[in-house]
Amino acid sequence: MTDQSIGTAEQLRDPNYTPALGKAIPLGIQHVLAMFVSNVTPAIIIAGAAGFGFGSNSPDFPELLYLIQMSMLFAGVATLLQTVTVGPVGAALPIVQGTSFAFIPIMIPLVAGRGVDALAALFGGVLIGGLFHAVLGFFIGRIRFALPPLVTGLVVTMIGLALVKVGIQYAAGGVPAIGTPEYGSLLNWSAALVVIFVTLGLKFFSKGMLSVSAVLIGLIVGYFYALMVGMLSFEAIGSSWARSAAFALPQPFKYGFEISFAAVLGFCLMAFISAIETVGDVSGITKGGAGREATDKEISGATYADGLGSAIAGIFGGFPNTSFSQNVGLIAMTGVMSRHVVTCGAIFLILCGLVPKVGGLIRTIPIEVLGGGVIVMFGMVVAAGISMLSDVDWNRRNMVIFAISLSIGLGLQLEPGAVQHLPDTLRILMTSGLLPAAFIAIILNLVLPEDLADEATEEVSGGMSGAAKGSLPHK
Structure with missing residues (x-):
């Protein structure tokens, strides 16, 4: 308004x-x-x-x-x-x-x-x-x-997926605490959940400045909660x-x-x-x-x-x-x-x-308080990527491009040891997951002809064929 x-x-x-x-x-x-x-x-x-x-x-x-x-x-x-x-x-x-x-x-x-x-x-x-x-x-x-949108939506989604792990680690106690008894404790998670609930409440049940500043106010409330329970x-x-x-x-x-x-x-x-x-x-x-x-x-x-x-x-x-x-x-x-x-x-x-x-x-x-805000922010990055992907015509061609790019990119993020024998420079770029996924998607999108959209085999698409633009595939 x-x-x-x-x-x-x-x-x-x-x-x-x-x-x-x-x-x-x-x-x-x-x-x-x-x-x-x-x-x-x-x-x-x-x-x-x-x-x-x-x-x-x-x-x-x-x-x-x-x-x-x-x-x-x-x-x-x-x-x-x-x-x-x-x-x-x-x-x-x-x-x-x-x-x-x-x-x-x-x-x-x-x-x-x-x-x-x-x-x-x-x-x-x-x-x-x-x-x-x-x-x-x-x-x-x-x-x-x-x-x-097929490429940019994939990349934005991959960015969010690469970061959500950070949000969970922060909410559980931070990377230095991994393996310690306090990591993932109810106290740590309670601070993150306070931030998440306050943020969601303000975002959807208030207007104006309160809604715009929902994450910031959520962190402030979480900060005072951490003071009250002795985390800070x-x-x-x-x-x-x-x-x-x-x-x-x-x-x-x-x-x-x-x-x-x-x-x-x-x-x-x-x-x-x-x-x-x-x-x-x-x-x-x-x-x-x-x-x-x-x-x-x-x-x-x-x-x-x-x-x-x-x-x-x-x-x-x-x-x-x-x-x-x-x-x-x-x-x-x-x-x-x-x-x-x-x-x-x-x-x-x-x-x-x-x-x-x-x-x-x-x-x-506290890192746990920040984790609550990060979970919201990085989740929104994933949602933004999915929103961009809604503009894609999900025919068989585009599904294959997306599937291969996502599988390799996300797989390298989850299992960096798979490329441990590569030179250091190439290994760093590959284990980011993001760059190989983007590169594969761009190349395949430029190389694969559009007429493949209606000619992909059932073996490749798993029996699913493209539907209308922005819709889910159907049999």
């Missing part, structure tokens, strides 16, 4: 309209609340995969805070590139950028158990992959044919707050610079998927907020900003950025198309990123 008190209907559909500051700032912060948890979660997941110590007395504690800080800071910087624009960079639309979930299955094998030493190659990959992503802006429209102490919060600086600037190449072929190739390949996701979000914003199709200039500008924002983040220790789909829905809900509203949100993110104490407070969230 639109708020006509902010402006006329025509003004609300104009990206260049500037509401009064008293309206623009709260609307901008609303955008931040909608994406805040999703934006900082990848930093915590990658730190956990690398083996960082999570306690406030851990020697890795400052590094973890820095990663959280950079996630906020460069999400704000990348968002500014989209809203304010710099030459051809940016769409001049209310696009909110944030740390991408899509790259997590690629990053986890790169850093697994290697600690801070793995970050030089990781951020080298982010930098080069970001530059490659920006180059895609020159011809993004011409490669969309290779990524139909005020002493730990005070220690984390005291060890966090009040202000800190980002440091270029803080972890050094290293070129890893596996990292560079992985980030470059995933850039295609991220670019297509951004094209979809730009189209969603212009349709939902202004009732029109996105222009070629807006799509290319958004892709430039996507890539350049990721490259800049990589220089300073930030992760790849992409447009956030939840904020597309927020624009459609509020009806406010003003890019300057999102600029206010970007400035708020940058300020948070310059204050490590914000990261210090985030880090005190």
Whole structure:
């Protein structure tokens, strides 16, 4: 529902309209609340995969805070590139950028158990992959044919499936607790379930800001629950707050610079998927907020900003950025198309990123509480992928492409030892599962002729034939 008190209907559909500051700032912060948890979660997941110590007395504690800080800071910087624009960079639309979930299955094998030493190659990959992503802006429209819903839906579904395991591990007590008696205890699960139930309750039984910020509020309620049941102490919060600086600037190449072929190739390949996701979000914003199709200039500008924002983040220790789909829905809900509203949100993110104490407070969230939010978020990623797959014409040809791609990709995720004899670079890329699945789907979709759709044998399809577009196959 639109708020006509902010402006006329025509003004609300104009990206260049500037509401009064008293309206623009709260609307901008609303955008931040909608994406805040999703934006900082990848930093915590990658730190956990690398083996960082999570306690406030851990020697890795400052590094973890820095990663959280950079996630906020460069999400704000990348968002500014989209809203304010710099030459051809940016769409001049209310696009909110944030740390991408899509790259997590690629990053986890790169850093697994290697600690801070793995970050030089990781951020080298982010930098080069970001530059490659920006180059895609020159011809993004011409490669969309290779990524139909069958491919993009499969990839998004695979991203979610790769991450749901992380959510369950966090809810049960976190990776370091695996094998200990407290892992999977009722206490641990109770904290995660509080977050899930509060999130669902707010999402479906409230409106406005409460509904938009459901995951964030769920985490806050879970945080206080953890305090009440003794999972978190005020002493730990005070220690984390005291060890966090009040202000800190980002440091270029803080972890050094290293070129890893596996990292560079992985980030470059995933850039295609991220670019297509951004094209979809730009189209969603212009349709939902202004009732029109996105222009070629807006799509290319958004892709430039996507890539350049990721490259800049990589220089300073930030992760790849992409447009956030939840904020597309927020624009459609509020009806406010003003890019300057999102600029206010970007400035708020940058300020948070310059204050490590914000990261210090985030880090005190118990891993079980975070697990509840992660289960919801990553489950929604899977649901988004399935929604994209609903646009696929499920004939025999497409079923075979999907089946082979999913079987090999998911199978390699579940059994990485199957490729243990491959060279290290290729092994890392294969065990992500995501890249082999995407590669197989793209190649098969380009190579297999469309006329195979009606000629596949019953032996291949298991007796199931395609039905109408977006429907389940039937006999």
